[in-house]
Amino acid sequence: MMSRFQRSLWILATLALTPSACVKAPPSHQGPHSSDELPSFYQPPSPLPTEPAGYVIAHEKLTGPAALESAGSNERVLYLSNSGSVGEAPVAVSGIIALPDGPAPTGGWPIVTWAHGTLGIADKCAPSRDAIGASAHYFNQAPHRLLNQFLKKGWAVVMTDYEGLGTPGRHPYVLGNSEAYGTLDIVRAAKKLHGNKLSTKFAIVGHSQGGQAALFAAARAPTRLTQEEGLELVGVIAYAPASAMRLLFHAGAGREEKSPDSAFMPLFLTGAVEGNPSKVKLTDFLSEDAVKLYERVDTECRVELSEETSWGGIVPKDFVMKESPVFTELNAQLEAMDPSTLQITVPVRLVQGAQDERVNPAQTVLVKLGLARQGATIDYVGCPVADHFGVLGDDIPGTLAWLKQQFTGDAPTTPVLSSCQPLP
Incomplete structure (x- = not known):
């Protein structure tokens, strides 16, 4: 039964x-x-460079709707990653790197790597190609309030477009390894570009499709990243993850x-x-x-x-x-796309809106139970008045407090004022 x-x-x-x-x-x-004619920036050299994942093929200043308003600098980046398909061939992936305003602190800015929600497969849908009037514009703008808050906290934000979204090849929607590699490798690309301005500590945050991608990235990080790189994943937040x-x-x-x-x-x-x-x-x-x-x-x-x-x-x-x-x-x-059987060794924060009609709250409960069976440490948070996109705003206070604790080790000294609250 x-x-x-x-x-x-x-x-x-x-x-x-x-x-x-x-x-x-x-x-x-x-x-x-055959999505549309790719702008020259998104057309990688053929053959691709024989360099490790995270190698920066190209980067340029980014302005317009795709850029984050609170950033001191925004840039579009094209970097090497790997396909999630059989054989895991090298691929070029596009994305955005946004740095906080002002000088970097000692030890560098901590990094949040953002995994975006469902936009589609067509190249024109990619976040780094967002434009006013574009069909995906509303959905590309939906997380900007949250992402700008990260920058105001002094955290760098990196945002993958994912494999095949904006670049040659078809985007493999919710293919876990593909999303994970793109989400992790843009952290490497940012470190190659900005060096000591960036901390070695990073967190993964994602919503919907990106919530599932974030969980896969957290699970794959121990084998994807090398000790020599020195990158330290401190935690993962998944809002209404696909499952x-x-x-x-x-x-x-x-x-x-x-x-x-x-x-x-x-x-x-x-x-x-x-x-x-x-x-x-x-x-x-x-x-x-x-x-x-x-x-x-x-x-x-x-x-x-x-x-x-x-x-x-x-x-x-x-x-x-x-x-x-x-x-x-x-x-x-x-x-194999379902995240509930993943083994994740860093702290996990699952956030779900009770009014969500896109991802049933019961789905996220099942993800929580599945991850817990695999040994994950989970903070499960419910937002009683939030729908699918509402969680991105309603949980900002809790998200900021939780990430700060992961980055610094310091627990909040005062109660977090939020409509979103921990659930059993």
Whole structure:
């Protein structure tokens, strides 16, 4: 029998993922990844430099909406990382490095490496390419209030775009190792650029997709980083982390009406396919029309995929799956994306809004229980009036106090005034 939490998760999954009516599949695009014409900065040399992960290929001053207002300097960076796919080939990844205003303190500014939430797969969605009027602009701006608070505290902020988001290749959505490498390697890139201005201490913070990415990065840090580098991960914060990918995908595929959340089905598939392309093949389980519609991930951000003219306008039950689909390899990849079985050795802070309709609070409870079974030390925090994005504002006081304690070892001397409170 299902537990109470599992039943709650199943119910939300069936409510949160919905599509109906028939939409004509778009004409096929040329090639596997034809988002838009990449600006020259995002086009790495071929072949890539034979340098270690974190090597800086290019960097330039960043201005405009993508830049953080409270920073003394913002720069766009292109650095080496590794793919999360089989073989883990070297890849170029883009991102942003923002330093606090004023001179660096003795020992350097501590670093927060930020893992962003769902934006889409198309290159135009990348945070470092954000522009006013862009379809992903609202979602790229959503964490800026929080990130600016980090800078005001005297912490440097580094923000990966993730593999394939802004750069050549398809972004493998919620593919844990890919996200982890990008999130960790931009810390290395920042240290190579700014040396002793930056501390060796860093924390990982992420939201939604990025919450899951943050947990994967924390789990992979002990083997990804070398002792010689001297980098010290002090803790990880995950706001409403993505989880239960297998359950959500199949619940969505069985829906009998339309929903904008159907956009997440093709996003999940990009990570599954790119994670093991020789074994996970769309034609094993998707209908011909769904395979054609899938190609829209390369040109549409998540909000566009949710529209009636795209995945938001189909009835999944009658459209997505072929007759007699084969799910074995797909299911294995979807299950590997779930963060609840990770082993994390640094302190973990999980934050969840009670009003969240994108990530069910029961999902985050299951993540907490799973991580605890693997030995993690977890502070679980609930925000009673916060929705999916509201946690990024409501928990600012608690987040700042918690990170300060991890960086300095000093516990708060006065109560933290916040609507978000610890939960058992």
